Amino acid sequence: MTTANLNPERATEAVEGRRTFISWITAGALVLSAGLMGIFNLIFLRPRVTYGPPSKFRVGKPDGYSSGAEVVFPAARVVVRRRGDEFAAISLVCTHLGCVVNPTDSGFDCPCHGSKYDSAGNVVAGPAPKRLSWYRIAQAPNGELEVDKRKEVDSGTYLEVKA
Amino acid sequence: MSMDKVQIPWTDSDGKPGFWGALHSLPRRVYHSVFRSRPIPANDLERSQAVAANFFFHLHSAKVQERTLRFKTTLGLGLLSLYTFVILVVTGILLMFYYVPTPVEAYDRMLDLRGAVFFGTFLRNLHRWSAHAMVGLVFLHLMRVFLTGAHKAPREFNWMVGIVLFLLTLLLSFTGYLLPWDQLAFWAIVVGTSIASYAPVVGDELRYVLLGGDSVGAEALLRFYVLHVAVLPVVLTTLIGLHFWRIRKDGGLAKPREK
Structure with a gap:
């Protein structure tokens, strides 16, 4: 039953048109604001500041490492390696599902699903899809070595530190 | 007189x-x-x-149809799922009085629940076993509905609501898994969120938002806690209401066509 049947005097075509128009405007405004709120909530949930371990951290002076040393930093999940006068930082996070790999004589083994890597971090066995990350290592102004986990470098990239 | x-x-x-x-x-x-x-x-x-x-x-x-009241029609799986959820809400709220979702406190609070809280072991075990039972019962309920053809018209919408309820049950189970903050929980979430990051296009972003950062830490624990005790239960409860209401509106439980 249309409005004209209910109240023939008031319900002109102009009124019906206006009602339809207002209904659409209201519905549109509701959908728009709900959509925007959804997007804003997603942005809200994506943290701008994280409270985890910093991605850039210092690992001591070069003299602290004997030649051939491999020092594990458990909290950062990085191993710092010295070969002669060259330094490298290799990730200890398995590229399969994120477990921490253990350094072994032949390279690195993952305890979770059996991935094996050689000493350069290349995949030898197991489900790991790619090699372990190598991170950029640089010398800070005070002489300490600094690892930056945001910057990945090619496998086999060493930093030469002159004594 | x-x-x-x-x-x-x-x-x-x-x-x-x-x-x-x-x-x-x-x-x-x-x-x-x-x-x-x-x-x-x-x-x-x-x-x-x-x-x-x-x-x-x-x-x-x-x-109601008399045959739909018979136990063997449904095996009572839908209501059993609801009962486990009620148990989980009640025991979960009680556990919230003693649990603190921070890396420093969480594990100790879990141990205290087992060792120092009156009936704490019983509460925690009831919560845990009910959670396992709910996942199983909801799955069996889905199987029953599917095998009896109760997902067909006019009940397709309620079937989809049921699928969402099943996914929410799994998400509740997953988010609750992290809360004891022991080695098992920690590595399960490391692996689980890494699996999430394999999702095409949004995977890495999804993991970042889920964990509140790049690694499983204090932020991840807090996020999983809020999802587990507030967001997911509210959504689940609302959808359970919709699910039950739709059973009525779709004409009660499914039955063979009248001959």
């Missing part, structure tokens, strides 16, 4: 109820303000009215 001198004890001289009359009828009026029907219905009409007038029963149809 004329008749107009006789006064009924609980009325005043005008024949109105008066104070004592009101007091006399008080229990009955209080009862009827709460319950709209008589305590024990006398006939079928009153029985259906009693169901319709009761908040806890109003989701039921006043009339």
Whole structure:
């Protein structure tokens, strides 16, 4: 039953048109604001500041490492390696599902699903899809070595530190 | 003695109820303000009215097919899922009184629940076993519905609501897994969120938002806690309401076509 049947005097075509128009405007405004709120909530949930371990951290002076040393930093999940006068930082996070790999004589083994890597971090066995990350290592102004986990470098990239 | 001198004890001289009359009828009026029907219905009409007038029963149809009431029709799996959820809400709220979602406290609080809280071990185990049971029961309920063809028209929408309820059950199970903050929980979430990051296009972003950072830490614990105790239960409860309401609106439980 249309409005004209209910109240023939008031319900002109102009009124019906206006009602339809207002209904659409209201519905549109509701959908728009709900959509925007959804997007804003997603942005809200994506943290701008994280409270985890910093991605850039210092690992001591070069003299602290004997030649051939491999020092594990458990909290950062990085191993710092010295070969002669060259330094490298290799990730200890398995590229399969994120477990921490253990350094072994032949390279690195993952305890979770059996991935094996050689000493350069290349995949030898197991489900790991790619090699372990190598991170950029640089010398800070005070002489300490600094690892930056945001910057990945090619496998086999060493930093030469002159004594 | 004329008749107009006789006064009924609980009325005043005008024949109105008066104070004592009101007091006399008080229990009955209080009862009827709460319950709209008589305590024990006398006939079928009153029985259906009693169901319709009761908040806890109003989701039921006043009339149901007799065969859908038989245990072997549904094996009671839907209601059993609901009961485990009720147990999980009650025990979960009680556990919240003692649990603190921070890396420093969480594990110790979990141990305290087992060692220092009255009935704590029972509560925690009840919560854990009910959680396992709920996942199993919801899955079996889905199987029953599918194998009896109850997902077909006109119940396709409710089937999809059921699928979402199943996913929410799994998400609740997953988010609750992290909360003890022991080695098992930690590495399970490391692996689980890494699996999430394999999702095409949004994977890495999804993991970042889920963990509140790049690694499983304090932020991840807090996020999983809020999802587990607030967001997911509210969504689940709302959808359970919709699910039950739709059962009625779709004509009760599925049954073979009339011959």
